[in-house]
Amino acid sequence: xxxxxxxxxxxxxxxxxxxxxxxxxxxxxxxxxxxxxxxxxxxxxxxxxxxxxxxxxxxxxxxxxxxxxxxxxxxxxxxxxxxxxxxxxxxxxxxxxxxxxxxxxxxxxxxxxxxxxxxxxxxxxxxxxxxxxxxxxxxxxxxxxxxxxxxxxxxxxxxxxxxxxxxxxxxxxxxxxxxxxxxxxxxxxxxxxxxxxxxxxxxxxxxxxxxxxxxxxxxxxxxxxxxxxxxxxxxxxxxxxxxxxxxxxxxxxxxxxxxxxxxxxxxxxxxxxxxxxxxxxxxxxxxxxxxxxxxxxxxxxxxxxxxxxxxxxxxxxxxxxxxxxxxxxxxxxxxxxxxxxxxxxxxxxxxxxxxxxxxxxxxxxxxxxxxxxxxxxxxxxxxxxxxxxxxxxxxxxxxxxxxxxxxxxxxxxxxxxxxxxxxxxxxxxxxxxxxxxxxxxxxxxxxxxxxxxxxxxxxxxxxxxxxxxxxxxxxxxxxxxxxxxxxxxxxxxxxxxxxxxxxxxxxxxxxxxxxxxxxxxxxxxxxxxxxxxxxxxxxxxxxxxxxxxxxxxxxxxxx
Ligand code: 16G
Ligand code: MG
Numbered sequence: 001x002x003x004x005x006x007x008x009x010x011x012x013x014x015x016x017x018x019x020x021x022x023x024x025x026x027x028x029x030x031x032x033x034x035x036x037x038x039x040x041x042x043x044x045x046x047x048x049x050x051x052x053x054x055x056x057x058x059x060x061x062x063x064x065x066x067x068x069x070x071x072x073x074x075x076x077x078x079x080x081x082x083x084x085x086x087x088x089x090x091x092x093x094x095x096x097x098x099x100x101x102x103x104x105x106x107x108x109x110x111x112x113x114x115x116x117x118x119x120x121x122x123x124x125x126x127x128x129x130x131x132x133x134x135x136x137x138x139x140x141x142x143x144x145x146x147x148x149x150x151x152x153x154x155x156x157x158x159x160x161x162x163x164x165x166x167x168x169x170x171x172x173x174x175x176x177x178x179x180x181x182x183x184x185x186x187x188x189x190x191x192x193x194x195x196x197x198x199x200x201x202x203x204x205x206x207x208x209x210x211x212x213x214x215x216x217x218x219x220x221x222x223x224x225x226x227x228x229x230x231x232x233x234x235x236x237x238x239x240x241x242x243x244x245x246x247x248x249x250x251x252x253x254x255x256x257x258x259x260x261x262x263x264x265x266x267x268x269x270x271x272x273x274x275x276x277x278x279x280x281x282x283x284x285x286x287x288x289x290x291x292x293x294x295x296x297x298x299x300x301x302x303x304x305x306x307x308x309x310x311x312x313x314x315x316x317x318x319x320x321x322x323x324x325x326x327x328x329x330x331x332x333x334x335x336x337x338x339x340x341x342x343x344x345x346x347x348x349x350x351x352x353x354x355x356x357x358x359x360x361x362x363x364x365x366x367x368x369x370x371x372x373x374x375x376x377x378x379x380x381x382x383x384x385x386x387x388x389x390x391x392x393x394x395x396x397x398x399x400x401x402x403x404x405x406x407x408x409x410x411x412x413x414x415x416x417x418x419x420x421x422x423x424x425x426x427x428x429x430x431x432x433x434x435x436x437x438x439x440x441x442x443x444x445x446x447x448x449x450x451x452x453x454x455x456x457x458x459x460x461x462x463x464x465x466x467x468x469x470x471x472x473x474x475x476x477x478x479x480x481x482x483x484x485x486x487x488x489x490x491x492x493x494x495x496x497x498x499x500x501x502x503x504x505x506x507x508x509x510x511x512x513x514x515x516x517x518x519x520x521x522x523x524x525x526x527x528x529x530x531x532x533x534x535x536x537x538x539x540x541x542x543x544x545x546x547x548x549x550x551x552x553x554x555x556x557x558x559x
Pocket of ligand 1: 028029067369370371372388390392520521522523524528
């Protein structure tokens with residue numbers, strides 16, 4: 001790099017020294033820590049985003065958020081040109097940048113990387129980075145640090161998009177790079193018009209009653225609740241009440257999708273008076289969605305309808321529309337395109353959901369935890385549906401299939417307008433516009449669930465009855481060094497330390513339908529344990545005994 005560029009980096013980075021003695025790592029979905037530790041990291045990620053933009057000749061996104069974590073935490077997620085997560089090849093560079101001890105080392109790292117990747121620095125190229133943040137109070141100053149990082153690369157421009165959900169920012173980055181309309185209003189308009197289209201296509205006589213019409217949403221006291229209030233104003237055809245929209249309570253405190261899914265209790269603001277009503281919960285940056293219904297007689301207990309069941313509902317609907325579309329087409333090659341349809345889950349998927357999906361004739365693949373893995377796998381299909389049990393997921397449509405579908409839809413509009421086949425084509429097209437193609441999105445997911453339930457005439461109970469979850473339990477174990485655990489086969493088998501998997505197998509075999517796995521967290525300094533069995537007591541016992549094993553093998557010995 002030339003002297004001018006070098007001296008800008010040296011002088012601007014000296015204003016953002018790294019906190020002494022702290023090592024931050026890129027993790028599963030970006031950097032996350034106490035907000036007071038993050039200025040330097042966010043500044044440096046600003047530099048990385050500018051370089052990535054130069055390298056890809058595309059718009060990049062930076063989102064300041066710590067998702068479902070506590071309000072005093074914050075973090076930064078990076079959106080690649082496709083709207084997906086940062087390419088994994090760049091993660092080591094992100095790690096190295098964040099941990100460079102001083103400005104000189106930082107400048108050297110950048111210089112080396114620019115040379116290695118042939119990044120067109122100082123070649124009059126321009127770079128553009130869209131910035132978003134959630135509602136955390138630390139967001140504004142961190143956003144400023146990101147801007148300073150971005151503009152310390154010559155030719156790079158930072159565009160502040162304001163307070164957004166994470167999926168909104170990813171959607172905008174994708175739209176910008178496809179030269180599509182990309183404002184927040186465009187996002188809302190696309191969601192509301194495709195939702196309306198699905199509602200207008202509901203078969204006459206679907207059994208909809210008043211109870212089924214109403215949904216109550218927990219906004220986690222975060223950005224999702226705020227945005228839903230805006231969306232609600234332009235939505236037509238959905239009776240929605242929003243609670244925990246952030247005007248009073250604390251972000252993620254006793255509220256939100258992560259809390260509801262992990263604790264299996266109703267969030268604050270919900271109680272026995274809501275028994276029987278369809279309820280949904282978003283996480284702090286609105287990229288996760290779960291449903292639940294409050295039980296009338298127990299203290300805040302709920303029936304949880306998690307990401308696995310959302311996945312099952314989506315898969316069922318898509319499969320039904322595809323088979324209607326291809327009905328009676330026999331061997332007519334050009335008319336009957338049989339798209340590949342695949343479902344992607346992680347080891348956290350409840351075994352009952354996997355059994356159900358298999359019985360429904362769907363192809364299921366497993367990947368490690370983390371959206372970047374699921375998304376990549378789902379993109380291998382014409383229609384790939386992925387979900388984590390925690391409620392993060394979406395449906396991806398391949399360009400090739402959408403192109404064919406568009407053509408088929410126009411043809412059907414001419415030859416058999418309003419036929420079942422034509423409606424199925426229109427529904428699939430509407431789903432592809434409603435559901436976020438960049439990343440899992442609680443707002444668009446919610447609208448799709450609502451549209452499908454109305455289409456089926458189903459209550460939340462009918463939906464929940466698709467299958468019965470096997471009782472499960474999750475625990476976390478504090479260890480000296482979680483990286484000692486190495487897993488394979490989508491995190492279902494531990495290959496290091498030696499011997500631990502054999503011990504897990506022996507323990508698990510004691511429980512009918514027992515299933516158990518351990519994995520190092522990608523976001524916290526812990527090892528996570530998941531156990532499943534036929535009764536809650538058995539799942540609890542299995543999880544506890546495996547947690548003890550983990551502790552024996554690599555803990556502090558303090559079980
Ligand atoms: C991050 C991931 C989420 C995953 C979670 C696991 C993204 C956008 N988010 O929040 O998908 O389930 O990490 O956390 O990839 P853990 O590694 O601490 O269990
Ligand atoms: Mg989130």
